[in-house]
Amino acid sequence: MTARLTAPNPQLNELGKLKHLLTLEGLKQHHLTEILDTAESFIDPNTNKIKKVPLLRGKSIMNLFFEPSTRTRTTFEIAEKRLSADIESLDIQTSATKKGESLLDTLWNLQAMQADMFVIRHAESGAAHFFAQHVAPHVHVLNAGDGQHAHPTQALLDMFTIRKKKGDVFDLKVAIVGDILHSRVVRSQIQALSILEAREIRVIGPKTLLPEHPEALGVHVYHDIEEGLKDVDVIIMVRLQNERMKSALIPSEKEFFKRYGLTEKRLALAKPDAIVMHPGPINRGVEIDSAVADGPQSVILEQVTYGIAVRMAVMSVIMSNAAQLAQHQAEQEQSALAEENAEMENPQ
Amino acid sequence: MRLAILNARVIDPSQDLDKVTNIYMARGRIAEIGDEAPEGFSADQEIDATGKWVVxxxxxxxxxxxxxxxxxxxxxxxxxxxxxxxxxxxxxxxxxxxxxxxxxxxxxxxxxxxxxxxxxxxxxxxxxxxxxxxxxxxxxxxxxxxxxxxxxxxxxxxxxxxxxxxxxxxxxxxxxxxxxxxxxxxxxxxxxxxxxxxxxxxxxxxxxxxxxxxxxxxxxxxxxxxxxxxxxxxxxxxxxxxxxxxxxxxxxxxxxxxxxxxxxxxxxxxxxxxxxxxxxxxxxxxxxxxxxxxxxxxxxxxxxxxxxxxxxxxxxxxxxxxxxxxxxxxxxxxxxxxxxxxxxxxxxxxxxxxxxxxxxxxxQIPTGSLQTSRPADLAIIDPEGIWTFDKDSIISEGKNSPFIGWEFIGKVEQTFFQGRPVYKNNEV
CATH class of the missing domain: 3.20.20.140 (Metal-dependent hydrolases)
Incomplete structure (x- = not known):
């Protein structure tokens, strides 16, 4: 009848290139690899340091955080500075909207201050889509986390880390452990892993922390961590929020660690060269044992470094797509004009 | 005011009715539905509803x-x-x-x-x-x-x-x-x-x-x-x-x-x-x-x-x-x-x-039916009228409809309330 089974992808421009980054859902492999390859180019192969480049000189980026964040916001700011952009960061939960200014008025005001790109974090799922719908055509929106929906740059940096350590995401077995239900990071990770054709994606956790329809995400579900970790190449641990105990979804941190905590003994069930990831900040002794977090298989701190390169890549790819589109449109106008002139010179 | 709607397909489930016939209304109520006018009924106005539906x-x-x-x-x-x-x-x-x-x-x-x-x-x-x-x-x-x-x-x-x-x-x-x-x-x-x-x-x-x-x-x-x-x-x-x-x-x-x-x-x-x-x-x-x-x-x-x-x-x-x-x-x-x-x-x-x-x-209210002596509330529908529900034509003060842009077949032409015309398409 009338149901639409696929939503249009509002984040691509007329040439099918990224205009906004709202979610990874609906993107093609080439969209992701372009970002990952670009990120690679920002890292000095000898020193592993991240270069400063003038790619976004003269561009104005505004970081709008409607929800508090330290790490994501800091890495975005560092990435923007490394791209030589002019930046402004606003904690909106403490300013305008508290005074009763509407969300859109805030956005339009900031847009009038000549922003080229908004990096937005918001507590409501779909907020990034909402903003992308209402910004001026030349303004780009980058989702830095919306509700429980998506956190695409975090997932991309995770893919980058996996690529660095494993060469490729293709054909790997990946287990994600913990609070899957409330995690926007996990939703984006799962999409990234399927786009890059991981062989198997497992989610491990109690039923109360899994979405009602995990099959809609294309994952295998395990309630038993020992079973779920068998022979995997990558283990991604998810942070457990305090609120989950308060809303009676799990009994206690202690019991959670007993049943789902990543210990050395459990890690041994995975492939011997398996890597351990965590989007941070970690809860030692809640979802992960210190010995594992600080152990040789952990890549948790490298993730943070790569996060800068990947966010630089996303922003530079989006801005270069915009430049390419502008050029394309100018060429089209020119050829249309040339045709018109030709017709005028050679009237039939 | 006496009104006759002629030759309409009248669909009234309350009397198992679905046929082409006439509706006679007087003093804001249904006088009769049938092929012949009730005795002594002379209409002040007649509406030819051939090809139309009345509900x-x-x-x-x-x-x-x-x-x-x-x-x-x-x-x-x-x-x-x-x-x-x-x-x-x-x-x-x-x-x-x-x-x-x-x-x-x-x-x-x-x-x-x-x-x-x-x-x-x-x-x-x-x-x-x-x-x-x-x-x-x-x-x-x-x-x-x-x-x-x-x-x-x-x-x-x-x-x-x-x-x-x-x-x-x-x-x-x-x-x-x-x-x-x-x-x-x-x-x-x-x-x-x-x-x-x-x-x-x-x-x-x-x-x-x-x-x-x-x-x-x-x-x-x-x-x-x-x-x-x-x-x-x-x-x-x-x-x-x-x-x-x-x-x-x-x-x-x-x-x-x-x-x-x-x-x-x-x-x-x-x-x-x-x-x-x-x-x-x-x-x-x-x-x-x-x-x-x-x-x-x-x-x-x-x-x-x-x-x-x-x-x-x-x-x-x-x-x-x-x-x-x-x-x-x-x-x-x-x-x-x-x-x-x-x-x-x-x-x-x-x-x-x-x-x-x-x-x-x-x-337990007397509306929703065209039985004799009920309030003459009815709608005349053009069953073949094709139209699009567009935002500018919305009469409600709220414009919050997910159906904006939908195309429909069948549109309300006229609505009568207590025998009085209260809506006529394109005339509101």
């Missing part, structure tokens, strides 16, 4: 009219105009006004405004509890005496089982019907979308079907114990239809309705985070939608309502979860019902019955 004016069990108060957009005048443009001539307005319709004074205010507008019957529904807070009983007898046709809690179901039990038992001795929306607020939690694959994918806080079904189970038990006549409003789940079917089979005096958008939309429509699809109860799975349609076909679901909720523009200009739930429906109720008929989902008699005869019978 009783629709009876809508739930439509918010925006008055009193400013929570919703619109006024009784504006929304009744929207109603008759959609062929709706009897509107029941839920008590979630501001102030809440929990006293005779508010009921009388609504009635007065409706008399001034004079384009449709407005039937106020009184609040079961004071302020709809679910704690203290309203003056239920006074509300009925003042003209409320039913009692309800609108979208704020009584959470305390004891309070509801008392309210139902107190009301049972009065000859009225209680309308119940079933939703356990605890289970609903902070949910905004059906707990299905789409919410799982989009990370929207989910509303489990159990929020409706567990509340319905509780309410059915309390209804049975009190012996009251109960009507369940806006079902959304397949399981709820089964539960009502079972209750009816056991002889309980219960009826129920579904909002028209639940029969055409589903959770899939939420995929783009479009807040126009944010409604309460939420759009559920395709399976639920099919079960609701089957429920209408089998008669388990008695009525189809618009659940008309006109909202201010700013209330929808927000991310999905922060936006106000609600859809305007008065102007699209009949077009969407006809669409279901065209798609083969419902036969014409069942469809029209669910928006005319049955809702009127539930409230």
């Amino acid at each position: 009783p004016g629709l009876v809508d069990l739930q439509a918010r009219l925006g008055e009193p108060g400013s929570i919703f957009a619109g006024s009784i005048a504006s929304e009744t105009r929207a109603a008759v443009a959609g062929g709706v001539t009897t509107i029941c307005c839920p008590p979630d006004t501001n102030p809440v319709n929990d006293t005779q004074a508010v009921t009388e205010l609504i009635q007065r405004r409706a008399r001034q507008a004079a384009t449709a019957y407005v039937m106020p529904i009184g609040a079961l509890t004071q302020g709809l807070e679910g704690k203290l009983l309203s003056g239920i007898y006074s509300l009925i005496e003042g003209g409320c046709v039913a009692l309800s809690q609108a979208n704020r179901p009584v959470q305390s089982a004891l309070t509801l039990k008392n309210a139902l038992e107190y009301t049972a001795s009065l000859d009225t019907v209680v309308m119940l929306r079933c939703e356990d607020q605890d289970l609903k939690n902070n949910g905004v979308a059906h707990d299905g694959p789409v919410a799982s994918r989009l990370g929207l806080p989910p509303i489990t079907p159990a929020a409706e079904t567990s509340a319905l189970a509780r309410d059915l038990v309390l209804v049975e114990e009190s012996g009251i006549r109960a009507h369940f409003s806006q079902l959304s789940c397949a399981r709820s239809v089964e539960m009502i079917a079972e209750a009816k089979k056991r002889g309980l005096p219960v009826t129920c309705d579904v909002a028209i958008h639940q029969l055409l939309l589903s959770e899939m429509d939420v995929l783009s985070f479009n807040s126009l699809f944010h409604v309460s109860p939420p759009l559920r799975s395709l399976r639920d939608r099919d079960a609701l349609l089957a429920g209408v076909r089998s008669g388990v679901i008695d009525a189809i309502v618009s659940d008309h909720t006109p909202l201010h523009r700013d209330d929808k200009l927000l991310p999905f979860g922060e936006s106000q739930p609600g859809i305007i429906g008065l102007e699209t109720l009949l077009p969407l019902v006809l669409k279901l008929v065209q798609e083969g989902q419902l036969d014409i008699t069942t469809a029209i019955k669910a928006v005319t005869q049955t809702p009127a019978e539930i409230l």
